[in-house]
Amino acid sequence: MNDTILEARNIQKSFDDPVKVQVLKDISFKIDKGEFVSVIGKSGCGKSTLLYILSTMDTIYDGDLLIDNQLMNGRKEVELARVRNEKIGFVFQFHYLLNEFNVLKNVMLPGLKLGKFSAKEVEEHAMEQLKKLGIDHLSHKMAGQISGGEKQRVAIARALINQPLIIMGDEPTGNLDKRNSEIVFEIFSQLKEEFNQTLLIVTHDLDFSGKCSRVIEMEDGRIIRQ
Amino acid sequence: MNIRLIISIAGSLLFARLKQTAVAAIGVTFSIMMFVTLLSFMSGLNDLLDGLILNRTAHVRLYNEIKPNPEQPLNLSEAYKNAHNFIRSVKSSNKRKEIYDNASIMKSLLHDPNVRGIAPRITAPVFFNDGAIEITGSINGIDVEAEGKLFFFNDYVTDGHPTDLKNVSNSIILGKGLAQTLLAEIGDVVQVTTSEGERFPLKVVGYFQSGLLDYDKVQSFASITTAQKLLGKSNSYITDIQIKLHDINLAPAKAIEYEQRFGVDAEDIKTANAQFETGSSVRTIISYAVGVTLLIVSGFGIYNILNMMIYEKMESIAILKATGFAGKDVQRVFMFIALSIGVVGGMLGLFFGFLLSLGIDQIPFNTASLPTIKTFPIRYNPVFYGIGAIFSFITTFLAGYLPARKASMVDPVVILRGK
Ligand SMILES: Nc1ncnc2c1ncn2[C@@H]1O[C@H](COP(=O)(O)OP(=O)(O)OP(=O)(O)O)[C@@H](O)[C@H]1O
Ligand SMILES: [Mg+2]
Numbered sequence: 001m002n003d004t005i006l007e008a009r010n011i012q013k014s015f016d017d018p019v020k021v022q023v024l025k026d027i028s029f030k031i032d033k034g035e036f037v038s039v040i041g042k043s044g045c046g047k048s049t050l051l052y053i054l055s056t057m058d059t060i061y062d063g064d065l066l067i068d069n070q071l072m073n074g075r076k077e078v079e080l081a082r083v084r085n086e087k088i089g090f091v092f093q094f095h096y097l098l099n100e101f102n103v104l105k106n107v108m109l110p111g112l113k114l115g116k117f118s119a120k121e122v123e124e125h126a127m128e129q130l131k132k133l134g135i136d137h138l139s140h141k142m143a144g145q146i147s148g149g150e151k152q153r154v155a156i157a158r159a160l161i162n163q164p165l166i167i168m169g170d171e172p173t174g175n176l177d178k179r180n181s182e183i184v185f186e187i188f189s190q191l192k193e194e195f196n197q198t199l200l201i202v203t204h205d206l207d208f209s210g211k212c213s214r215v216i217e218m219e220d221g222r223i224i225r226q
Numbered sequence: 227m228n229i230r231l232i233i234s235i236a237g238s239l240l241f242a243r244l245k246q247t248a249v250a251a252i253g254v255t256f257s258i259m260m261f262v263t264l265l266s267f268m269s270g271l272n273d274l275l276d277g278l279i280l281n282r283t284a285h286v287r288l289y290n291e292i293k294p295n296p297e298q299p300l301n302l303s304e305a306y307k308n309a310h311n312f313i314r315s316v317k318s319s320n321k322r323k324e325i326y327d328n329a330s331i332m333k334s335l336l337h338d339p340n341v342r343g344i345a346p347r348i349t350a351p352v353f354f355n356d357g358a359i360e361i362t363g364s365i366n367g368i369d370v371e372a373e374g375k376l377f378f379f380n381d382y383v384t385d386g387h388p389t390d391l392k393n394v395s396n397s398i399i400l401g402k403g404l405a406q407t408l409l410a411e412i413g414d415v416v417q418v419t420t421s422e423g424e425r426f427p428l429k430v431v432g433y434f435q436s437g438l439l440d441y442d443k444v445q446s447f448a449s450i451t452t453a454q455k456l457l458g459k460s461n462s463y464i465t466d467i468q469i470k471l472h473d474i475n476l477a478p479a480k481a482i483e484y485e486q487r488f489g490v491d492a493e494d495i496k497t498a499n500a501q502f503e504t505g506s507s508v509r510t511i512i513s514y515a516v517g518v519t520l521l522i523v524s525g526f527g528i529y530n531i532l533n534m535m536i537y538e539k540m541e542s543i544a545i546l547k548a549t550g551f552a553g554k555d556v557q558r559v560f561m562f563i564a565l566s567i568g569v570v571g572g573m574l575g576l577f578f579g580f581l582l583s584l585g586i587d588q589i590p591f592n593t594a595s596l597p598t599i600k601t602f603p604i605r606y607n608p609v610f611y612g613i614g615a616i617f618s619f620i621t622t623f624l625a626g627y628l629p630a631r632k633a634s635m636v637d638p639v640v641i642l643r644g645k
Contacts, residue, residue, distance in 0.1 A: 052639045057548060078552045085550020092642060096545045100238040110549040112231045158549065170642075 003033040004069060005165050005198050006054065011063035013049055023049050024061070025221040031166070034196040036189065038209040041218035047202045050218070051170050054200070055088055056080040068165055085114055089159030091169040096155065097143035103130070103154050104139040111161040122161070129157040133187060149180035156187055167191070169201040173208060181205065232555060235546075236562040243535055247563070250531040251571035253524035254622065258575025258614045261517030263582045265610040268513040270603030272506045278437050282377045283495050284345070284468030285477040288484060290325060291491040292318050328464040331488050340471050340480060345372035347466040348453040354446075355417035355425070356408050363404055363444040365418065367453025376470045379447075386412055386432020391449045398428040398452070402435040403443035418456065426456050521617050525625040528567055532560060532629035536636075543633055544641035557634035564626020565619070572618030576611050 013024040023046045031037055039047050052058040054065065056072055059080070065072040067087060072080065084090075097106045104126055111122035130136040133153045138146055146154070152172060159167050167188075173181035185208055191197035192213070201212070209215050217225040240247050294316045300306060325331065328346065335344050348367035353360040370391050373379035380388050383399060391397055398418070400410060410416050410430050418426045428448065436442055448456070454463050469484075471477060474495065481494035496503070536543070543556055587604040 048643060052643070055548070057642075058639050078554065081547065081550050081552035081555075084548065090548050092548075096541060096642075098238075098542050098545060100242040100542070109231075109235075109546070112228065113550050113555070115228050162550075 004030050005033050005035075005067070006031040006200070007064075007066040007069075008054065009064040009066070011050070011053060011061055011065065013046075013053060013058075013061045023221050024053075027063070027221075027223055029216060029223060029226055031198060031200060033165075033198055034192065036192045036199045036213045037201070037216060038212040038214070039200065039202045039216045039218060040204070040206070040209050043204075045218045046221045047218055048170055051168060051200075051202050055090065055168050056083055085110055086162055087165045089162070089164035089167040091152070091155050091159050091167065091172040093171040093174040097151055097158075099142065099144040102140050102142050103135070103146065106143050106154060107157045107161055110158060114162050116162075126157065126161055129160050130154075133157050149176055149183065152176060152180065152184055153187070156184070160191075166198040166200060169199070169203075171202055171204060173203065173205055181208065185211065232558045232562055236559045236566070239535065239539060239542075239559070240563050240566065243531075243538075246531045246534065247567055250524075250527045251567045251574070253527035254521075254568055254571025254618055255575040255578060257517070257520035257524040258572050258618050259579040259582060260520050261617065262576060262579030262610050262614045263586065264513045264517055265613075266579075266583045266604045266606065267586060267602065268509050269607065269610075270605040272509055273605055274599060274603040276506060279499055280474075280495065282382075282436065283499065284377075285471045285474055285495050286469040286481045286484060287493045288325060288331070288467040288469070288488065288490045289465060289493070290323050292323070294318050323465045324459075325464050325467060325490055328467060329462065331490075332467060335467070335469060335484075340473065340476055342470045342472050343372065343376045344470070345369050345376050345468045346450065346464045347468055348450060348457070348463065349465055350453065350457055351421055352446075352456075353419040354404070354408055355419060360419070361404070361407060363401075363446060365398070365453060365456070366445065366447050367450040367456075368447055369450055376468070382434055382436050383432050384435045386430075388432065390431035391447065391452075394429060394431055396426075396428050396452055396455075397431040397448065399432040399434050399447040400430055401442035401445045402433045403439055404446060405430070405433050407443070420457055422458070424456070424458065428452070428456075517614075518617070521621045524571075525621040528564055528622055528625040529629060531567075532564055532626055533632075535563070536560065536629050536633045539633075540636060540641050543636045544638035547636065547638040548642065553634035556636070557630045560630035560633045561623075561626050564622050564630065568618050568622025568626075572615055572622075575618065576614055579614065580611075 007030045008027050011024055011027040012022065014020055014022040027050060039050070041047050049058070053061050056065070056067070056075075057080075067083060072083065075083075097103075098109070101109070104123065107126040107129060108119075108122050111117065111125060112119060117125065127136060127139065130139055133156060135150055135153050135157070138150060138154070143151070143154070152175075155172075156167075173184050176184065188197075188199055188201065189211070192199060201208075203209055215225070216223055298311075298313055298316065300311050300313060332344055332346065335341050346369055350365055350367075352363055352365045354363050355361075368379070368391075370379065370388050374388060384402065386399065388399070391399060398416065400408065400416070405411075408416055412430055412432065414430050415427045416430060418428055420426070434442065434445065434447060436445075450464075451461070454461055457463070469480075471480060477494035478496050481492040481497075484490070485492040546556060547553070583604045583606065586602050589602045591599060591602045593599065
């Protein structure tokens with residue numbers, strides 16, 4: 001049974017600016033459904049660069065990327081946007097909500113974009129997610145009016161709205177205090193336990209990675225342990 | 227694609243920056259307002275100035291010109307047919323000014339579907355006698371009703387009734403300037419001498435003021451019958467037939483056609499008054515140029531506000547893209563913002579332009595030479611409003627296109643990493 005969600009085959013990436021530097025060297029690994037994977041490594045070893053490639057936002061690289069067993073190389077921008085919308089949920093270090101909208105609308109936007117459900121249904125789903133994360137009472141506040149920890153939970157709710165195959169995070173707890181970091185970790189592991197959610201999280205927090213089911217360690221653009 | 231979602235995102239961005247977007251929209255409003263007003267006013271002015279000449283001028287005028295016969299007898303001679311003949315001292319033939327058989331010409335003209343109406347006329351040079359002095363002038367024998375209908379004759383009779391020309395026998399309407407030189411008041415009798423030397427008393431029943439001073443100093447009007455009597459001619463004598471067409475642009479072609487068909491001379495309005503068209507089109511070009519310049523300036527306003535907005539919203543754009551919005555969607559969002567600024571600003575501009583035109587239309591404008599004009603002239607033409615609407619749409623589209631494209635090209639990786 002093949003339930004591979006994401007596969008990287010020999011991914012290489014170099015920057016030409018100012019001199020040619022190879023940042024990722026021959027990265028290959030697979031992530032199966034239900035795995036909670038963390039990526040660790042020294043600052044500058046290429047973790048974020050790898051994540052941007054895996055998330056289809058960066059398209060300039062060598063090697064193959066498969067999401068849901070489909071090759072992503074050479075696809076059109078519109079198709080990749082669709083893949084991100086439907087199959088990938090993002091959580092960033094800086095919480096990145098749209099300040100022009102309230103919390104509920106922030107969570108709804110990717111769902112409305114997907115267009116699979118009516119606006120009313122999307123709203124119901126969004127409320128469910130907010131409730132699940134214990135922040136449903138904030139739904140009508142503007143995004144700029146809530147705390148950092150709350151913002152990160154809203155961002156997680158947004159990542160979940162389209163029931164993605166995988167959730168990716170670039171240091172989602174990097175900007176949070178200990179208590180809030182723990183809350184976020186709890187949410188992630190609960191998602192894995194209860195909903196068999198697949199997660200790929202870049203982190204500096206060794207406490208965090210220590211509790212994950214699998215750790216990928218990088219050094220100088222290579223995977224040294226997985 | 228989900229248009230409602232695009233609109234709702236655009237709306238939120240727009241309302242978050244309401245002041246700046248309002249300023250950009252006001253720029254469009256102002257320029258469209260000025261554009262519409264300027265065009266209405268300028269073409270009102272054009273109509274007025276054109277009317278000065280064009281209203282009173284026939285589209286085609288049939289007459290007989292005194293000129294040498296192009297077919298000199300020598301040319302007809304068989305013997306010299308192939309020779310190159312030099313003829314000196316050619317004189318104009320003794321051709322009469324009368325249009326022969328004018329009754330049947332007029333009848334067939336009235337059957338021509340291109341003809342709106344015709345007015346026969348007699349023009350004759352005369353002298354007006356004022357004591358010892360003689361003033362040269364000319365008298366026009368007219369069909370009062372036809373002239374009123376086709377050439378707005380009644381508008382230019384400032385004192386007295388035009389119909390008195392018909393109802394009072396041996397009556398005359400004098401140009402205002404002429405009346406002043408003759409010191410003739412309504413009810414007075416003026417002495418008129420024809421070129422044949424006949425002297426004739428005519429009763430003044432009104433004044434005529436065309437707006438062209440030189441014209442008013444020499445012209446006078448009488449009924450056709452009076453003019454025929456004055457000149458000692460029969461009641462079929464006519465020197466001119468003035469034709470008004472439905473479409474003024476046909477005038478040159480029709481003139482040529484009538485010339486051949488009726489064997490008379492024909493002059494068309496386009497050829498006779500070419501300089502007026504030039505003036506009109508220059509004024510129109512100037513108003514369009516000013517209007518378009520204003521629009522371009524307001525286009526830059528929109529361009530600026532959008533660029534600023536995109537610069538401020540880089541992060542939001544990156545997030546939208548990261549969560550699955552394609553570049554096309556982002557571009558649509560910003561195009562929608564640009565176009566709504568353009569459409570709202572443009573609509574208000576049309577509305578205020580209309581109000582401003584109404585206002586200008588109320589401003590008194592009295593000038594001695596234009597008796598029929600009481601306020602500044604404005605032409606209300608829906609076409610101007612249509613052009614204004616289209617222009618505002620096009621400028622905002624162009625002004626929005628580049629920033630929107632820029633927004634669509636934002637690379638989320640660069641923005642997210644840069645934090
Ligand atoms: N646009 C770029 N042009 C040139 N070099 C770049 C660019 N982006 C990243 N790099 C380099 O690539 C390397 C990897 O960067 P990356 O952001 O992936 O590191 P990281 O592992 O995420 O580090 P951190 O843990 O500090 O976030 C770094 O040496 C960085 O300087
Ligand atoms: Mg990083």
